[in-house]
Amino acid sequence: MMTPQYRDEAVVGVSDYYSKVIKQKETRSFTMYSFLKRTIDILGSIFGLIMLSPLLIIIAIIIKWEDPKGSVFFYQTRVGKNEKPFRIYKFRSMCSDAEEKLKDLLDKNEVSGAMFKMKDDPRITKVGKFIRRTSIDELPQLFNVLRGEMSLVGPRPPSSREVNEYTKYDKKRLSVTPGCTGLWQVSGRSNLSFKEMVELDLAYIEKKCIWFDIKIILKTVITVISPKGAY
Template sequence: MIHVRLNKEKIRTRYLYYFLKRTFDITASAIALVLLSPLFLYLIYKIRKEDGGKAFYSQIRVGKDGQTFRMYKFRSMVVNADKMIDKLKDKNEVNGAMFKIKNDPRVTKIGHTIRKYSLDELPQLWNVLLGDMSLVGPRPPLPSEVAEYTDYDMQRLLVVPGCTGLWQATKRNDADFDEMVELDLEYIKKSGFFYDMYLIFKTIMVMIKPNGAY
């Protein structure tokens, strides 16, 4: 596997690209939140109907330059899912600083459906509007994951994290941690306005015809 070393100064001084990217993020996320509001209401109803719990779930994630923020999702797991993770660590199916189980027993019935079509990620449009996230960028990791990062892995935090990116639009959960890092760094190296548009299009296609999401 070829390791990618990024030019930090070049990344930080792409002012025109970041201006266009942020302008598009604000416009697209605001429009999407309005247009998708009926779907939001339907999913809130379905999630609450299943077990009576809250429809939304939030979690502290790590963003650009190690800054933390609260990321929002539709709840796809049982209410006490976080408290069950210690009992499931030995079932982790992904190597490295990430936790994934294909048949996670914590996922609810409606949760399986919204995860398959990535609908649980839609509330992150609010994070995009706030500026915590971008539509396209590396997946925002948990603080516990970042604690295990090498200096090489930390390169993922040089840019604003995204709702989708190169690994989500291609291998998704079929990628292990090291592959995810390489794909994220490849994205950062190649990133540009039209490349972002391409990945957004790819992601929409994946939502219509799901890949390895679980």
């Protein structure tokens, strides 16, 4: 008959074995998810850039026509996975000196928390209002996806100024690669508070899987067609 000591050791041994098996399965599952996600990012960004190239050229021409002295693209340092900074690409939707004018508008912020949003932002150009409402200004981020700095789906990449105001809890959203679209973008966007955005991002990180990403991408198409909460 097995003594209590040996019985306890046997139970611990079985428990350790199953813990190792579970960890190995989780590791394989995560590796497969990461591989498939990156594959979809590469193929999706290449396909998008090719198919949308006529639109990208037209928008670039219109932006330059409205403001010949300004640049077509807007570059800004954003914070990515594990707080690693990178340069994000967007179509310029604001006046050339938008960053300098921001400090005079911070007290007019219409969302709470470490994020600036203003519905009638005076810095936005005429073309900018259209491309922001339809999210066309975000399309150059496909280059960021191709470079591996962003994913098609993931949390919105914040600016350094925003991250400086983050709590330790808020920074959990920086544990994954940021995305062009995400759960926040298809759940109300600017109509949601910063706290709600963080909760949605953490819910995505907890639930993330390829099918969930595909579902968000399909919802993004609907959101672009009917852009509610975009400004």
